[in-house]
Amino acid sequence: APNGGSTSDPTAYTTTLATYDDSTLQAMGAMNFYDFQVDLSMYAGQSISIAFVREFTQSSPTTTGNGYCLDDVRITTNTCQEPTLMYFSQITGNTMMVNWSEIGNAMQWEIHAAPCGTPPPAASTAGVVTNSQSYVLSGLTPSACYDVYVRSLCPNGGTTAWVGLPSIVTPLTPGISFCGSLFTDNGGVNGNYANNTDQTFTICPPVGGQIVGISFSQFNTEAGQDIFSVFNGLGITSPLIGQFSGNTLPPTIFSTDISGCLTIRFQSNGIVNSEGYVITLLCAQGASFKLVPFVDTNADGIKNASEINFESGNFMYSRNNGSPLPVIFNYGNFNFYDFNTANTYSFSHQVNPEYASFLSSTTTYTNQTASTPTNTLFFPITITQPFSDVSVTLHPITLPRPGFAYKLMLTLTNHGLNPLSGMLVFTKPSGVVSLSTNSLTSWITSQGFTESFTNLAPNSQMEIEITMIMDVLPNVTLGQIVSSFTTLNVNGVDDVLQNNTAEFSTSLVGAYDPNYVVEHHGPEILYSSFAPDDYLEYTLHFQNEGNFYAENVRVVDELSPLLNAQSVQFLQSSHPCQLKRNGSRLEFEFNQIFLQAKSVNEEASKGYVVFKVKPQPGYQVGTQIPNGAAIYFDFNPPIYTNVFQTLFVNALNTNTFSMASLVLYPNPTSDVLYIEVPSGAAIKAKVELCDSLGKVVYQTNMEGAQMALPIQSLAKGVYFIRIQSAAGSLMKKVIKW
Known part of the structure; x- marks a missing residue:
C-alpha cells in the first residue's frame, strides 16, 4: 500500500508481492518453517505499508487444515555488499586462513595476495574465486610481509571494490633462532615510523615447548592515536593482552597461549609520527605444571582421547611441604609457572559435594617440580554411579535503573556424562517494558522468553545475554525489588534438581558504583523458603576507571564468620581466573588480565566473578549476613565495594511480592x-x-x-x-x- 492510505483498510493494499499456497509449500518438502525472500527494490526511496493476508478456501463445510506461524520478518539490504569483519587465523610460516563476513547477497568471492608494497589490485585484476567465507592461502614465504584483498562477486554480475586487510608478516619457520634479536617499527632503530601504518606480525618460538616474549627498550607513539596492540596467540582474533600508546615503556610480555606465540599490531594515523618502538625478542623455557582432572570412563587410570575433562571440583596443593591451600577452578585444568625448579609441590583433588555420590577422586602427587616441557599430572575421576545434570545460573551484567537497559547473563552448563536436551523458561521482573536476547532462537513471550537446547555436550555451556528496558519514574520506584527467575526442563533424567532453577533479585537504583557486590536472592530471604543445602550466590563486579590498563587484578573477599568458607564453589568469571582460599579469605587472581581503562574501552574495562557459599548452621529469622570485597588494580591501594547485607525474615517486604506473608x-x-x-x-x-x-x-x-x-x-x-x-x-x- 502506498504511503497515505489507511493501514487498517484492506482495500488500501493494491499490489500483491508474493503468494504461497499448499502446493508451493508441499513442493518444498516436509519442513516446519520456510524462508521466503521478497524483492522490494522497485520501491526504493518510497514509504510503503506491507500486510500479510491469509485466504482460507475450502470446499467442505467442516473446518480442517493447518495453522500457520509468521516469524522473523525483517527488511534487509538486497544489494551486493563489500566483505566485512575480515581477519586472519591459523597462521603458519607457509599458510594462513583469511576470514570475512557477508552482509549482502553475494555467494562467491575473490582473494588476491601480494608482497607488501605491491600496488593494490585494480578492478580488472582477477583473483582466486571461492564459494566459502574463508580461504587458506598457501605457498607463502616464512617471515615475509603480505597484503591481502577480498571482494564480492555479485549474483547479477559485476563485483564490489577490493577490500584490504592489515599487512601481515608470516612467522619464522621453527628452527631459525631469533632469540635476543631486535624488532622495530618500519622506521628502524633510529627513524620515525610512517604515517598511516597498519601492520600485523606474529612471532612464534623457534623450539617446541618454548614461549616468546617482548621487552621494550624504546617506546614513543602519538598518545591515544597511534596504537600498539599485543594478542596472546596466532592472530588478532586471539585474546587481547594490552594496547599501548604514549611514551611510557610497556611491561615485558610473555605468551601464555598453547602455541607460545604473540601477535602484535601497530596502527598510526596520518598526522603525527614519532620514534616508535624497539623490542628485544625473548625466548623462555616455561617450567610449569598442568593438572588435568578427567572422567575415567573405563577405569584404567589413563586419559583416553574420548574421556572428557572434569570441571566440578577443586585442587589442594602445598609448596615445600607447607600447609595445604585450596585452589578452586571453574575451567577444569590448573596451569601455572614456577621458574624456580627447586620448589617442590604436593597435589590432590576433590569433587564438589553434589557429585560425591556419583564420582570419586583419590589420586595424589607428592614432591613434584615444575619442568620443561610442562609437568602434566593426571587425576582420574572414577564413576561410582552414572548421572546426568544440567544447571542454570543468572548473574547481573548491569543493575536495573529507571529508563535504562538492565542486563543479565543466563548460563546453561552440562555437568553430567551425556549430551542433554530440554527447554529454558525465563520469567521477567515487573517494571520491564521490553525484553530481548542475543539468541536468534529465543521465543519472546508476554512473561519473558523460552529457549530450547539440543544435545548440549558434557562440559559445555550455552550463554544467553538478556536485555530488559526498565520503565521510568513514577511507574517504578527507587528501591523496589526487581526479581527475575529461570528454570529448565530436561528431556529425560536429571539427577541433581537443586540447580535447575536460578533467580536474581535486586533493588532498583538511580545510580551505582561499578565496583559492587550483590547476592542473588536480594536483600531479604524468606527463612521458611531457604533449605539447609541452599547456597548464597554472590557476583562481584569491578571496573578500571583509571587512565591506563591494569596488568593484574586481585579481588579479595574476607568472608563473614556467618558463612561456611569450606562450602565455597567458584561458578564463573569474566576472564581466566584462579581462586585461592586461605581459611575464610578468598583471593580471585586475574594475572595478566591487562584490563583496559574506561576512557579507552568502556566494555573492556569491566570484569566480574561469581561464587556461591552456604551460611553457617544456626542462622535464623533476624540473622543478617554481610559481604563485601576489596579490589586491587596492580599495586594501587584497594577499592572497596559496598557491603551487601542479607537478612533472613519471616515475611518478605511487600515491594518483593504483594502476598509475601504467605x-x-x-x-x-x-x-x-x-x-x-x-x-x-x-x-x-x-x-x-x-x-x-x-x-x-x-x-x-x-x-x-x-x-x-x-x-x-x-x-x-x-x-x-x-x-x-x-x-x-x-x-x-x-x-x-
Whole structure:
C-alpha cells in the first residue's frame, strides 16, 4: 500500500508481492518453517505499508487444515555488499586462513595476495574465486610481509571494490633462532615510523615447548592515536593482552597461549609520527605444571582421547611441604609457572559435594617440580554411579535503573556424562517494558522468553545475554525489588534438581558504583523458603576507571564468620581466573588480565566473578549476613565495594511480592505442601501448580488461613505455585522429591 492510505483498510493494499499456497509449500518438502525472500527494490526511496493476508478456501463445510506461524520478518539490504569483519587465523610460516563476513547477497568471492608494497589490485585484476567465507592461502614465504584483498562477486554480475586487510608478516619457520634479536617499527632503530601504518606480525618460538616474549627498550607513539596492540596467540582474533600508546615503556610480555606465540599490531594515523618502538625478542623455557582432572570412563587410570575433562571440583596443593591451600577452578585444568625448579609441590583433588555420590577422586602427587616441557599430572575421576545434570545460573551484567537497559547473563552448563536436551523458561521482573536476547532462537513471550537446547555436550555451556528496558519514574520506584527467575526442563533424567532453577533479585537504583557486590536472592530471604543445602550466590563486579590498563587484578573477599568458607564453589568469571582460599579469605587472581581503562574501552574495562557459599548452621529469622570485597588494580591501594547485607525474615517486604506473608512448607516435599497465613487471617485465593514449562498440573481454591496440597502423585521435579487473590499474587518454586 502506498504511503497515505489507511493501514487498517484492506482495500488500501493494491499490489500483491508474493503468494504461497499448499502446493508451493508441499513442493518444498516436509519442513516446519520456510524462508521466503521478497524483492522490494522497485520501491526504493518510497514509504510503503506491507500486510500479510491469509485466504482460507475450502470446499467442505467442516473446518480442517493447518495453522500457520509468521516469524522473523525483517527488511534487509538486497544489494551486493563489500566483505566485512575480515581477519586472519591459523597462521603458519607457509599458510594462513583469511576470514570475512557477508552482509549482502553475494555467494562467491575473490582473494588476491601480494608482497607488501605491491600496488593494490585494480578492478580488472582477477583473483582466486571461492564459494566459502574463508580461504587458506598457501605457498607463502616464512617471515615475509603480505597484503591481502577480498571482494564480492555479485549474483547479477559485476563485483564490489577490493577490500584490504592489515599487512601481515608470516612467522619464522621453527628452527631459525631469533632469540635476543631486535624488532622495530618500519622506521628502524633510529627513524620515525610512517604515517598511516597498519601492520600485523606474529612471532612464534623457534623450539617446541618454548614461549616468546617482548621487552621494550624504546617506546614513543602519538598518545591515544597511534596504537600498539599485543594478542596472546596466532592472530588478532586471539585474546587481547594490552594496547599501548604514549611514551611510557610497556611491561615485558610473555605468551601464555598453547602455541607460545604473540601477535602484535601497530596502527598510526596520518598526522603525527614519532620514534616508535624497539623490542628485544625473548625466548623462555616455561617450567610449569598442568593438572588435568578427567572422567575415567573405563577405569584404567589413563586419559583416553574420548574421556572428557572434569570441571566440578577443586585442587589442594602445598609448596615445600607447607600447609595445604585450596585452589578452586571453574575451567577444569590448573596451569601455572614456577621458574624456580627447586620448589617442590604436593597435589590432590576433590569433587564438589553434589557429585560425591556419583564420582570419586583419590589420586595424589607428592614432591613434584615444575619442568620443561610442562609437568602434566593426571587425576582420574572414577564413576561410582552414572548421572546426568544440567544447571542454570543468572548473574547481573548491569543493575536495573529507571529508563535504562538492565542486563543479565543466563548460563546453561552440562555437568553430567551425556549430551542433554530440554527447554529454558525465563520469567521477567515487573517494571520491564521490553525484553530481548542475543539468541536468534529465543521465543519472546508476554512473561519473558523460552529457549530450547539440543544435545548440549558434557562440559559445555550455552550463554544467553538478556536485555530488559526498565520503565521510568513514577511507574517504578527507587528501591523496589526487581526479581527475575529461570528454570529448565530436561528431556529425560536429571539427577541433581537443586540447580535447575536460578533467580536474581535486586533493588532498583538511580545510580551505582561499578565496583559492587550483590547476592542473588536480594536483600531479604524468606527463612521458611531457604533449605539447609541452599547456597548464597554472590557476583562481584569491578571496573578500571583509571587512565591506563591494569596488568593484574586481585579481588579479595574476607568472608563473614556467618558463612561456611569450606562450602565455597567458584561458578564463573569474566576472564581466566584462579581462586585461592586461605581459611575464610578468598583471593580471585586475574594475572595478566591487562584490563583496559574506561576512557579507552568502556566494555573492556569491566570484569566480574561469581561464587556461591552456604551460611553457617544456626542462622535464623533476624540473622543478617554481610559481604563485601576489596579490589586491587596492580599495586594501587584497594577499592572497596559496598557491603551487601542479607537478612533472613519471616515475611518478605511487600515491594518483593504483594502476598509475601504467605508461608509454604515443607519445601522440598514428597507428599503434602502446606500454604499458611501466619497472621491467621482468612483469605480467598486461586491456587495453581505448574510444571517447569508452565503447564497447570493441579488447581484448587483456598478459603481460610491454611490448606494442604496433596502432591504425592506428581513426578519428581521442579514446579511453580501461583496464588492469586484480591490482595495480589505470589509465584514460588516448589521441589517435589
